[in-house]
Amino acid sequence: MHSYSIRTLDELKEFLHRAMQLEHATIPPYLTALYSIKPGVNQDATQVLRVIVVEEMLHLTIAANILNAIGGTPDLTRPDFAVSYPASLPDGETDFKVSIQAFSRDALATFLKIERPAQRPEHLAGKGLIQRKASLHTTALGGHPMHEDLYFYSIGEFYAAIVEGIKYLEAEAHRAGTSIFTGDRSRQITSEYYYSGGGELFPVTDLKSALEAIELVIEQGEGDGGGIYDDDEHELAHYYRFEELVEGRYYQKGDQPGHPTGPQLHVDWEGAYPIQQNLKVNDITGDRELLEATIAFNIRYGEFLQLLTRAYNGQPSLLLEAVPIMFEFRNMILELIRNPLRGYPGKNGSPTYEIPSSTKQPAITRQAEVTA
Amino acid sequence: MLFPLEAALKADAKTVEASGDYDIVIVGAGISGAIIAQQAVEAGKRVLILEAGTGANSTLAGYDDLLTTFYSAASKDNQSPFPLNANAAMPRSPQLRKLQAGETDSSTYIVQSGPYVSDTTYTRIFGGTTMHWEAKTPRLLRSDFKTRTNFGQGLDWPLSFEEIEDDYRLAEREIGVSANVEDQQYLQQTFPDGYVFPMRGLPLSYLDQQVNKGIEGTNVELYGKTYPLKVRPYPQGRNSIPNPAYDGGKGYRPIGAVNTHQVEEGGRCQGNTNCVPLCPVQARYHSGKTLAKAFAANGKQGGRLVELLSQAVASRVDIDPESGKVRSLEVKVYKDPASPAHETITVKGKVFVLAAGAIETARLMLASGLRSTSGLVGRNLMDHAYLLNWALMPQICGTMRGTSSTGGIVDLRDGPFRERQAAFAIDIHNDGWGWATGAPTSDLLELVDDRNLHGADLRRGVIDRVSRQLLLAFMIEVMPVESNRITVDPQYTDALGNMRPILSFTVPEYTMKGAAYGRQFARTIFARLGAQDHTQYDPSDFGYVAYERQGYAIRGGNHLAGTHIMGTTKTNSVVDKNQRSWDHENLYLVGGGSMPTIGTANVTLTLAAMCFRSSRDILKTLH
Numbered sequence: 001m002h003s004y005s006i007r008t009l010d011e012l013k014e015f016l017h018r019a020m021q022l023e024h025a026t027i028p029p030y031l032t033a034l035y036s037i038k039p040g041v042n043q044d045a046t047q048v049l050r051v052i053v054v055e056e057m058l059h060l061t062i063a064a065n066i067l068n069a070i071g072g073t074p075d076l077t078r079p080d081f082a083v084s085y086p087a088s089l090p091d092g093e094t095d096f097k098v099s100i101q102a103f104s105r106d107a108l109a110t111f112l113k114i115e116r117p118a119q120r121p122e123h124l125a126g127k128g129l130i131q132r133k134a135s136l137h138t139t140a141l142g143g144h145p146m147h148e149d150l151y152f153y154s155i156g157e158f159y160a161a162i163v164e165g166i167k168y169l170e171a172e173a174h175r176a177g178t179s180i181f182t183g184d185r186s187r188q189i190t191s192e193y194y195y196s197g198g199g200e201l202f203p204v205t206d207l208k209s210a211l212e213a214i215e216l217v218i219e220q221g222e223g224d225g226g227g228i229y230d231d232d233e234h235e236l237a238h239y240y241r242f243e244e245l246v247e248g249r250y251y252q253k254g255d256q257p258g259h260p261t262g263p264q265l266h267v268d269w270e271g272a273y274p275i276q277q278n279l280k281v282n283d284i285t286g287d288r289e290l291l292e293a294t295i296a297f298n299i300r301y302g303e304f305l306q307l308l309t310r311a312y313n314g315q316p317s318l319l320l321e322a323v324p325i326m327f328e329f330r331n332m333i334l335e336l337i338r339n340p341l342r343g344y345p346g347k348n349g350s351p352t353y354e355i356p357s358s359t360k361q362p363a364i365t366r367q368a369e370v371t372a
Numbered sequence: 373m374l375f376p377l378e379a380a381l382k383a384d385a386k387t388v389e390a391s392g393d394y395d396i397v398i399v400g401a402g403i404s405g406a407i408i409a410q411q412a413v414e415a416g417k418r419v420l421i422l423e424a425g426t427g428a429n430s431t432l433a434g435y436d437d438l439l440t441t442f443y444s445a446a447s448k449d450n451q452s453p454f455p456l457n458a459n460a461a462m463p464r465s466p467q468l469r470k471l472q473a474g475e476t477d478s479s480t481y482i483v484q485s486g487p488y489v490s491d492t493t494y495t496r497i498f499g500g501t502t503m504h505w506e507a508k509t510p511r512l513l514r515s516d517f518k519t520r521t522n523f524g525q526g527l528d529w530p531l532s533f534e535e536i537e538d539d540y541r542l543a544e545r546e547i548g549v550s551a552n553v554e555d556q557q558y559l560q561q562t563f564p565d566g567y568v569f570p571m572r573g574l575p576l577s578y579l580d581q582q583v584n585k586g587i588e589g590t591n592v593e594l595y596g597k598t599y600p601l602k603v604r605p606y607p608q609g610r611n612s613i614p615n616p617a618y619d620g621g622k623g624y625r626p627i628g629a630v631n632t633h634q635v636e637e638g639g640r641c642q643g644n645t646n647c648v649p650l651c652p653v654q655a656r657y658h659s660g661k662t663l664a665k666a667f668a669a670n671g672k673q674g675g676r677l678v679e680l681l682s683q684a685v686a687s688r689v690d691i692d693p694e695s696g697k698v699r700s701l702e703v704k705v706y707k708d709p710a711s712p713a714h715e716t717i718t719v720k721g722k723v724f725v726l727a728a729g730a731i732e733t734a735r736l737m738l739a740s741g742l743r744s745t746s747g748l749v750g751r752n753l754m755d756h757a758y759l760l761n762w763a764l765m766p767q768i769c770g771t772m773r774g775t776s777s778t779g780g781i782v783d784l785r786d787g788p789f790r791e792r793q794a795a796f797a798i799d800i801h802n803d804g805w806g807w808a809t810g811a812p813t814s815d816l817l818e819l820v821d822d823r824n825l826h827g828a829d830l831r832r833g834v835i836d837r838v839s840r841q842l843l844l845a846f847m848i849e850v851m852p853v854e855s856n857r858i859t860v861d862p863q864y865t866d867a868l869g870n871m872r873p874i875l876s877f878t879v880p881e882y883t884m885k886g887a888a889y890g891r892q893f894a895r896t897i898f899a900r901l902g903a904q905d906h907t908q909y910d911p912s913d914f915g916y917v918a919y920e921r922q923g924y925a926i927r928g929g930n931h932l933a934g935t936h937i938m939g940t941t942k943t944n945s946v947v948d949k950n951q952r953s954w955d956h957e958n959l960y961l962v963g964g965g966s967m968p969t970i971g972t973a974n975v976t977l978t979l980a981a982m983c984f985r986s987s988r989d990i991l992k993t994l995h
Binding site: 044190192193195 | 432433436440611613614615616623625626639640642
């Protein structure tokens with residue numbers, strides 16, 4: 001693993017861009033599943049998904065804060081930023097596909113994999129990165145930015161590499177009498193712009209706050225390894241929240257992983273619109289209105305990423321303008337998923353998240369650019 | 373913040389009855405009861421809260437059920453989210469009808485006689501009326517505390533503004549008020565150097581800005597004095613941007629909300645425009661947020677410090693004839709809102725706090741035969757009189773965007789004219805003519821039924837009608853008058869056999885003079901805006917009041933006060949300046965009912981401030 005460690009500030013910046021890409025990549029699947037739920041059913045599932053998607057937005061912003069702290073320039077408009085679905089995520093020695101799909105048992109199984117705490121079995125301890133052939137048409141998340149066929153064993157290890165890199169580079173800088181935390185403080189997004197739900201936004205200005213920020217992201221996703229709650233004992237990690245839906249029962253304090261003993265909750269697995277999985281604009285034929293609505297959503301989503309980019313580059317107050325856009329997304333997505341898809345009996349439309357600037361180029365080009 | 377599961381569970385009536393060691397027994401889970409409970413728990417005291425409603429909305433699922441009820445309700449009145457419950461009934465405006473002089477209507481929860489019928493409401497549910505309040509949080513003005521001395525009207529408070537100022541800041545912290553100090557420094561309102569509100573002010577809506585464009589820089593004259601016109605932002609009990617400069621730079625962390633199992637609510641205000649009756653995202657403060665903190669203290673201290681007994685309607689205050697102290701409360705605990713079946717229990721404690729709202733607290737006292745030495749229990753009933761004025765703006769103004777009300781014209785809240793006529797504050801309603809005409813439903817029905825519009829024409833028609841609507845709601849001062857009152861009568865009882873409130877109210881002439889001037893004032897504003905006045909008051913309206921050959925429809929403001937008025941002696945008041953009963957030393961009557969005047973400020977912030985004061989007094993007596 002050593003030879004693939006982060007050794008330059010540019011490498012660290014690239015890793016942090018990958019972290020932003022990874023955190024963002026979970027938002028479209030979660031958001032689509034959330035809005036696919038039919039009105040009046042799955043109240044508990046709606047709340048669980050809502051909280052998690054809001055926290056993923058927090059994680060995206062935290063990654064941007066760290067990148068800003070080391071003098072980087074977050075860019076959500078890079079052609080490789082928004083991934084094409086299905087995208088792949090590391091799952092130990094293999095990977096799995098993350099799709100845009102309706103709320104369902106299948107979707108939940110994927111969500112659990114996304115958030116799963118992954119510990120290496122003993123025989124693989126210290127064995128380094130996993131080598132896999134890169135697929136030409138799938139964006140692989142959690143890969144090594146400089147080595148396209150090398151993957152981290154888990155998201156946890158991906159972040160561990162970042163932690164190691166930050167520590168290493170800051171120690172180096174320290175010896176030279178400087179610091180890697182040279183970013184402009186006014187570019188940090190603070191708690192004025194994000195609250196409610198677990199976690200708070202705080203400015204990243206030094207090693208301590210950077211490590212705390214990464215810790216928060218990892219804990220909210222997988223838990224802290226020790227238990228189902230985070231270390232404040234009041235917040236359940238995403239993995240266990242999804243597990244509650246699968247198990248039909250809430251966790252309560254004192255519970256062991258896999259064995260929730262709180263009150264029952266009801267999930268209606270049929271209570272979602274039957275949207276076509278991983279739909280692409282090109283699949284929509286003979287329905288101009290649906291086609292136009294689908295494209296309009298993608299254009300708006302692209303504008304949203306541009307707005308976030310400006311917000312993360314010194315104009316935090318622009319995040320307030322993002323709030324009404326999230327309402328627009330809800331309305332636009334609801335329109336798409338409640339309309340039948342011609343040529344796919346029993347299936348409805350879906351947001352495709354093919355962002356105009358990035359979809360023009362095939363996946364392979366995007367990969368090449370990153371390596372270059 | 374986590375709302376612990378065990379605390380959300382109902383306490384058991386038998387255990388409560390057997391338990392003799394409550395330091396404080398509180399009737400009502402509204403903001404008054406919540407603040408006192410929270411303060412007491414912080415001090416390690418044992419507290420029992422009795423709640424007449426089911427308590428179901430103390431969880432997020434229960435809160436969301438209220439939203440579902442609201443969304444599916446045909447009438448969107450301010451009580452529409454709250455299911456009917458005959459055991460803890462509440463006033464509902466759609467049930468009202470016009471009454472002739474002397475005619476009595478006992479078909480609604482509050483018994484009223486004509487000719488004037490008040491549509492005032494309060495909410496008997498976990499969270500009390502903060503479950504439906506609009507959450508505007510202006511302070512009373514300095515002069516409001518001394519209206520007798522200053523204007524020869526109403527009563528002076530036994531408290532000065534200076535004595536309550538610190539508690540205003542505590543209340544602003546508790547509610548998480550959003551406002552900018554510089555916007556609130558009109559009419560000699562002052563703030564200590566460096567003070568900022570917990571959160572930054574919410575921006576004025578586009579409609580506010582359009583109105584301001586038309587009137588800023590113009591004046592009105594009243595009795596020879598000139599008043600400048602301007603739209604100013606209201607302080608609000610809803611989440612905006614936490615101010616990092618709050619509390620000497622420590623910042624403010626917005627409070628969570630009712631909660632179930634790791635699901636947190638209490639987000640930023642998103643401008644849903646249905647603040648009243650219920651915020652869909654709990655951006656608007658309700659007392660469940662304060663109670664969540666109190667309940668969370670249970671875990672911290674090991675034992676259970678605060679218990680909530682829901683479906684428990686206090687029915688009688690039992691006094692020890694020798695000491696005059698409260699011995700116990702008689703409480704009727706029902707099993708099911710659909711059935712009057714109940715058991716009657718006796719609850720004991722050291723201190724008793726009645727925090728059931730100005731009408732219910734007075735009703736409970738009177739039903740217990742406790743009129744007080746002064747005989748003032750139930751008297752001096754006050755509520756702001758609202759006069760609605762509505763017009764169509766010449767241009768599209770984006771009505772229906774933003775929270776219910778973000779700004780208003782408030783420079784006539786004070787002035788020497790108050791010797792002769794009532795002051796008023798004007799709310800600009802971002803939710804259009806709804807309050808006055810039932811818009812936008814009424815507009816839709818007219819466009820479809822009368823004008824046969826459909827498709828694009830209908831959409832265009834709705835936009836053209838609704839987004840130009842301007843409603844100015846004049847909130848007019850009402851002074852205490854002893855004949856405006858709540859009484860009880862054994863012939864009028866509810867499902868549990870408790871006597872219901874009988875309301876007798878006449879809009880005082882002082883107020884009507886303010887209303888008549890307000891109508892003229894609205895015409896002036898509309899003229900300056902080029903807006904087309906659509907205001908009309910129907911003589912068959914239940915709130916119709918004739919005054920000087922003109923007629924006005926006067927609405928209630930749900931800012932109830934005065935029924936256990938605060939004063940300097942046991943002969944001129946019911947409670948002292950700590951809201952402690954003069955007659956019963958371990959009894960506190962708290963809330964709007966203690967207020968001697970209400971000026972032109974919505975009452976919640978002030979009554980919340982008073983409850984911090986009372987909490988200190990209660991804790992002192994318990995030592």
